[in-house]
Structures are given as C-alpha cells and as structure tokens.
Amino acid sequence: MTLPAKETGQVATPPPIAMLAELTHRCPLACPYCSNPLELARANEELSTSEWIETFRQAAALGVLHLHLSGGEPASRRDLIDLTKAAVSLGLYTNLITSGIGLTEARVDKLSAAGLDHVQLSIQGTRAPSADHVSGCDGGHARKLSVAGWLRDAGIPLTLNAVCHRRNMGEIEDIISLAIELGARRVEIATVQFHGWAMLNQKALMPTMDQVAKATSIVETMRARLEGVLVIDYVPADYYATYPKACMGGWGRAGFNVTPSGRVLPCHAAETIKHLAFDNVRARPLGEIWYNGGAFNAFRGDGWMPEPCRSCERKDIDFGGCRCQAMALAGDASATDPVCRKSPHRKAVDRRIIDDTEVNDTEVRDIEVSDIETPRPPFRYRGNGTLRS
Amino acid sequence: MIPNTAMPEIDGGTVVHLARGVRLREDMVRNQTVLLAPERAIALDEIAVAIIKEIDGHRNLDRIADDLSRRFEAPKEQILQDIIPFIREFINRRTMEIVG
Ligand code: SF4
Ligand code: SF4
Numbered sequence: 001m002t003l004p005a006k007e008t009g010q011v012a013t014p015p016p017i018a019m020l021a022e023l024t025h026r027c028p029l030a031c032p033y034c035s036n037p038l039e040l041a042r043a044n045e046e047l048s049t050s051e052w053i054e055t056f057r058q059a060a061a062l063g064v065l066h067l068h069l070s071g072g073e074p075a076s077r078r079d080l081i082d083l084t085k086a087a088v089s090l091g092l093y094t095n096l097i098t099s100g101i102g103l104t105e106a107r108v109d110k111l112s113a114a115g116l117d118h119v120q121l122s123i124q125g126t127r128a129p130s131a132d133h134v135s136g137c138d139g140g141h142a143r144k145l146s147v148a149g150w151l152r153d154a155g156i157p158l159t160l161n162a163v164c165h166r167r168n169m170g171e172i173e174d175i176i177s178l179a180i181e182l183g184a185r186r187v188e189i190a191t192v193q194f195h196g197w198a199m200l201n202q203k204a205l206m207p208t209m210d211q212v213a214k215a216t217s218i219v220e221t222m223r224a225r226l227e228g229v230l231v232i233d234y235v236p237a238d239y240y241a242t243y244p245k246a247c248m249g250g251w252g253r254a255g256f257n258v259t260p261s262g263r264v265l266p267c268h269a270a271e272t273i274k275h276l277a278f279d280n281v282r283a284r285p286l287g288e289i290w291y292n293g294g295a296f297n298a299f300r301g302d303g304w305m306p307e308p309c310r311s312c313e314r315k316d317i318d319f320g321g322c323r324c325q326a327m328a329l330a331g332d333a334s335a336t337d338p339v340c341r342k343s344p345h346r347k348a349v350d351r352r353i354i355d356d357t358e359v360n361d362t363e364v365r366d367i368e369v370s371d372i373e374t375p376r377p378p379f380r381y382r383g384n385g386t387l388r389s
Numbered sequence: 390m391i392p393n394t395a396m397p398e399i400d401g402g403t404v405v406h407l408a409r410g411v412r413l414r415e416d417m418v419r420n421q422t423v424l425l426a427p428e429r430a431i432a433l434d435e436i437a438v439a440i441i442k443e444i445d446g447h448r449n450l451d452r453i454a455d456d457l458s459r460r461f462e463a464p465k466e467q468i469l470q471d472i473i474p475f476i477r478e479f480i481n482r483r484t485m486e487i488v489g
Contacts, residue, residue: 015418017430063418065430091414093425118410118427157410159427177391185408185483186427227481228396233428 013291013300015063018255020070020097020268021052023083025260027073028101030136030381031124033163033198033205035268036072040383041260049079051282053086055258058286060090064255067092068120072260075102081110088115095120097161100147101140108147112154119151120159120188125167126174134167136381148182159186164215165205166357172218180230189219190235195269195324197382204379206356212240239353243314244321244337251299251323256290264289266296269324273333299323304334308342397487399477401454401469404488406446411484413441426484436461440472446488450476 025040047055056067067087074080075098087094095118096111103111111119123144125131131141151158160179164172172189179187191212192198192205207215219234226232238245248254248267257265262281270276276298279289290296298304302315309320320326321337329338330345338345397403411426413433422438424431433441439460443453450472457472458465479485 061418063416065414065416065423065425066428093412093414093430095427117412117425120427155409157408157427173391180391222391225391226394228483229392229394231481231483 014253016059016255016290017064018066018068019056019059019064020068020255020257021055022070022072022257022259022268023052023074023077023080025072026076027071027099027382028076028137029073029099029140030383031134031163031197032136032201032379032381033165033192034382035193035196035198036382037269037271038196038200040072045261046077047258047260047262047281049082051262052079052083055262055281055286056083056087056090056092058281060092062287062290065093066095066255068095068097070097073099073102075100075107081107081114084111084114084116088117093117098122098147099135099140100144101137103147103150105150108150108154108156112156116156118157118159120161121148121151121184122161122163123175123178124162126171126178130167134379136379145182148184152183158182158184159188160184161188161190163192164189164207165192166207166211167205169207169211169215172215173222176218176222176226176230176232180226184230186231186233188233188235189215191215191237194239195272195328197380199328200380202352203356206239206353207237208357209240209353212237238322238325238339239349241339242341244318244325244339246318247322247324247337250319252290252296253300253319256296264293264295266299267322267324270295272324273327275333299334306334306336308340309336312342396477396481399450399473399480399487401451402449403476404446404449405444405476405480405485406488407441407444408484408486413438424484426482429482429484437475440475444485 024046025036026043069083074096084094094116096116097120099122121144123131124134128141132138148158160182162175175189176187191207194202198205216236219232223232252266257268258281259265263278264281265271265278276295278295279293302310305315305320309315321340323333325337325339326335327333329348335345336343338349340346411424414423414425416423422433424433424441439457443456450469454465454469454472457468476485480487
C-alpha cells in the first residue's frame with residue numbers, strides 16, 4: 001500500500017501501520033526461543049491500564065491500524081478485557097497474540113463481547129509430550145486445544161502459530177492439519193529467529209538443510225491444495241536463504257513495539273544494540289518518538305548503509321536485512337545482514353550452520369523415525385518473569 | 390486429515406459476505422479507505438470500496454454488478470467479469486466467505 005509520507009530531516013517517514021504492545025513479560029511458559037529480551041521486565045515496572053490506553057490512543061491518532069496485544073503472555077494481565085475494549089473503541093484492529101494459557105472460557109467470551117478482532121494462538125508442536133517439553137509447561141498443549149475450542153465457539157477468527165525448529169520441523173504437515181481441525185483460517189509457520197533466548201539454544205534449535213528443503217516443498221504443495229480453506233504463511237529459515245528478510249518491513253517504516261515498561265522499539269530485539277537510546281511513552285509523545293526518536297532514525301533511509309548494501313539493487317526490498325542480526329553476528333549494527341550472500345561475514349553464518357547441525361544429526365533422524373520417545377535436548381529455558389498476578 | 394479441495398466456482402449466482410474479523414475503515418491519517426484483516430491492511434480504490442460496500446451476504450454478484458453498472462454507467466457484463474477475480478482473491482485469502 002502506498003502511503004503519504006511526512007518529511008523528517010532528509011528521510012521521508014510514513015506513519016506507522018502496526019503497534020505491538022508487549023503488555024507484560026510474565027508468562028507461564030518458558031519457550032527456549034522466546035523473543036522477549038534476556039532481561040525481562042518486572043511486574044512492578046509495567047505500564048498501568050491507563051498508561052496503555054493513552055498509548056493506544058496516541059498510536060491510533062498517529063495512523064496505526066493494527067494493534068497486536070502480546071507479551072509475554074498478555075492473559076497474565078488482569079486488565080486484558082478492559083485494554084481490548086479501549087483498543088476496539090479507538091478503531092484499532094485488535095489482535096491478541098497468546099499462548100492460550102491464562103484464558104478461560106468465560107474470558108474468551110468477554111474478549112469476544114469486547115470486540116476482539118482476531119486471535120493468534122501459538123502451539124509448540126502437535127504432540128503433547130514434545131510440545132510441553134519445548135514450552136516447559138506440563139499440560140500446556142492440551143489446554144491450548146481447549147482454548148481453540150472456546151475461540152471457535154465464540155466465533156473469533158483464529159490463526160494458529162508455530163515457531164518451527166529442528167525439533168518440530170518434521171511436523172509441518174501435522175501443524176497444517178491441526179490448524180484445519182481447530183477451525184483456523186490461517187496458519188503461520190515461522191522458522192526460529194536466532195536472537196536472545198534462541199541464540200542460547202541455537203545448537204538444539206537450528207534446522208538442517210534437509211529439513212528446510214522438505215518444509216519448503218510441503219508448504220508449496222499444501223498452499224495449492226488448500227486454497228480457500230487455509231491461508232499458509234511461512235517464514236523460511238533466513239540462515240539458509242540467499243538474501244535477508246526485510247526485518248519489520250524495514251527499520252522504522254511499518255511499525256514499532258512498546259515494551260512492558262513503555263520503551264518504544266523499532267523491533268523486539270532492538271535493545272541488543274547497546275548504543276541506541278530508546279524513548280519511553282511515559283516521557284515523550286509517541287508521534288515525536290516515531291518521527292524524531294534517535295533509535296528510529298538511526299537506520300532509516302540508506303545514509304547509514306555500508307557497501308555492499310548502499311549500491312545494491314535490493315536495498316529497497318530488504319533494507320539491508322536485520323540490524324540486530326548484524327549486531328549479533330558481525331558485531332556492528334550497521335553492517336550488511338550477515339546472512340546475505342554478499343556479506344563479508346557470510347562465512348561465519350555457514351560455520352554456525354555446520355557446527356550446530358552436524359553434531360546432532362543422528363538425533364534428528366531419531367525424532368523423525370519414531371516420535372513416540374522424543375529425545376529431550378537440554379534447553380535453556382527463559383525465565384517466567386516475576387510473580388504472576 | 391488434510392482435505393483435497395477444489396476452489397468453488399464463482400459466478401453471477403454466487404453470494405458472499407465479509408468474514409468476521411474483516412472490516413472497512415476510514416483511515417483519516419492517510420485519507421483513504423482500508424480493508425482490515427489479520428496481518429493485512431489493504432488500501433482500496435473507489436471501485437473496490439463500492440464493491441465491498443455492496444457485499445451484504447444476500448444479493449448475488451449478478452445483482453451487485455447490475456447496481457454498479459447503473460452507478461458507474463458501465464456495461465454490467467464487464468463489471469461482473471471484473472468482480473469475479475476480485476472476489477476469488479478475497480475468498481482465497483479467507484477474507485470473504487460464500488453464503489449457502
Ligand atoms: S515463553 Fe513462549 S509463550 Fe511465553 S512469551 Fe515467550 S514465546 Fe511466548
Ligand atoms: S547487499 Fe544489502 S541490500 Fe543487497 S541483498 Fe544483501 S543485505 Fe540486501
């Protein structure tokens with residue numbers, strides 16, 4: 001969609017389309033690839049109900065159309081229904097991104113009555129023992145299936161979401177059929193991104209070349225077969241790609257995240273770039289943060305780009321890739337994303353793939369042959385945040 | 390099990406409605422009308438807005454094309470031929486559903 005742009009300095013910045021509200025970092029699950037930072041925000045630092053609502057109001061005025069209520073687990077917030085009502089009344093398209101844990105049938109009905117537009121329910125796999133092992137939450141998978149049933153009864157449109165990695169890549173077909181069974185209109189299968197917690201677990205999570213190739217072909221076949229039944233959105237492993245993804249649709253172009261304590265980030269992992277300073281909604285209006293904030297302007301346009309990006313014909317397609325990945329793998333946030341074949345750091349990515357997949361190859365075969373006795377890799381689980389309310 | 394499906398035929402007799410979770414909105418900031426769906430905001434031109442506003446889950450595409458042909462002073466058959474692929478794309482994306 002083409003949008004009118006607003007002049008800020010030399011760079012024309014469009015208004016943001018999406019806001020992701022990390023309502024809390026608390027979560028009953030402990031996924032070893034959680035996108036929350038290693039240092040989780042404490043419950044007493046979280047924005048209050050009225051602070052969140054004021055942030056939604058500013059976001060709507062700024063041009064945000066989609067609001068994603070996320071976390072941690074957003075259902076850990078006792079005011080989730082009130083926040084949803086407020087967002088809907090501001091005209092925001094309101095999507096709840098949840099693990100399902102913490103939702104009850106009564107709460108689902110209240111969310112529906114509040115006008116919630118859509119739910120994105122995450123699963124960790126299709127088999128309870130291995131899925132629960134990944135989430136670190138016994139009984140979690142069964143509970144999610146109940147939640148999906150309540151959502152269907154309430155009529156709230158559902159997307160089933162699964163992060164895929166070496167442990168569950170063989171289940172893609174099962175994930176797709178589970179999505180249909182649960183009445184989802186859409187399934188989102190996203191390969192794990194190696195930031196934060198996932199990086200600590202990279203050896204256990206890195207998919208193999210063979211798995212990636214199979215997954216891609218299954219997705220293509222299923223897409224054709226399920227036209228009009230299920231929309232399949234698939235994010236392939238960027239480590240195996242030729243060019244990087246346009247992270248967040250480009251830094252500071254399409255949307256932003258707000259952390260539980262009110263910090264406004266161009267992407268969820270942005271805090272790993274230590275030299276950036278992030279504004280807080282408690283201190284500065286959102287519009288000013290979006291258009292004039294230092295962190296947002298740091299990687300807008302192409303002035304910051306080094307070669308080979310600057311003279312590359314793809315720079316308006318992928319914007320040089322992910323800044324946080326450049327930080328993590330090249331030690332420089334303004335480097336070309338190291339997964340790009342043109343990056344001088346690409347060799348380091350290839351070495352990681354070899355190191356992380358060779359060791360466990362036999363283990364991978366075991367999983368695919370017999371999924372009854374799943375080997376249990378030693379995950380480093382994320383913390384649960386502080387006390388649940 | 391994963392079903393083997395064939396896209397249903399879409400023709401003048403088809404009746405559709407917008408799926409729940411899909412709605413039109415006036416976007417004051419960008420001065421346009423957008424169709425909001427999960428993970429998507431689609432900017433619509435005047436014709437697209439007119440078509441979507443006609444879709445009510447009761448009248449079939451033939452009747453909608455008929456009404457639009459009067460409004461836009463264009464041949465009905467041509468409008469119908471334009472509407473069908475438009476609707477098919479929305480059904481593919483599960484943003485519209487066939488009624489009945
Ligand atoms: S631990 Fe898992 S369910 Fe909880 S926020 Fe992180 S990824 Fe989501
Ligand atoms: S060189 Fe830069 S702009 Fe070109 S494809 Fe690689 S990351 Fe993208």
